[in-house]
Amino acid sequence: MTRERTIGNPLIGDRVTFLVTAAESDRQYELVEVELNPGGGNGLHYHTSFEEEFEALEGLLYIDCDGRTHVLKPGEKLVAPRRSVHRFYNPGHEKIRFKVRIVPARSFEPMLRIAYGLTNDGRTNGKGVPRNLLEMAVIFHLGESYLPNLPFVVQKGLFAPLHALAVWIGVKKRLLRRYA
Known part of the structure; x- marks a missing residue:
């Protein structure tokens, strides 16, 4: 496609x-x-x-x-x-x-396509943050991006298992298919 x-x-x-x-x-x-x-x-x-x-x-x-x-x-x-x-x-x-x-090139394009797609579909809050925690975990994982006011280990500790769950139950595959 x-x-x-x-x-x-x-x-x-x-x-x-x-x-x-x-x-x-x-x-x-x-x-x-x-x-x-x-x-x-x-x-x-x-x-x-x-x-x-x-x-x-x-x-x-x-x-x-x-x-x-x-x-x-x-x-x-x-x-x-x-x-x-x-x-x-x-x-x-x-x-x-x-x-x-x-x-180097990473997964910037699919991350951005998913984030913008969710926003355009009304699936984020007013700041563009996905309402679904598993969708948020997929974006954080693909973007390899982190917030400065929350320790890195806390963010990795929170999002790594959520990303694994998103992969296991098909959330990541669905997002990639729909938006990326």
């Missing part, structure tokens, strides 16, 4: 276009272009197994990374290394565009 290259999330106000998928790069990297509406952005998080390379294309891209705020102008880049606490956002009044390169 051919998937749309562009997906959107109305809660964070963005549209993501998959320019290069993991399969297309032989799992070396993934490349996406993001259109972010005024007031849009994501929450602070970190990744354990990949870095994100941001490049502003249009407008000012704000990135908080390890306690510092960076404002990227078109053509400027910033790398959020593995385990760096970061987020991107648009406090301005105009839509912005930027690219993100995920190195």
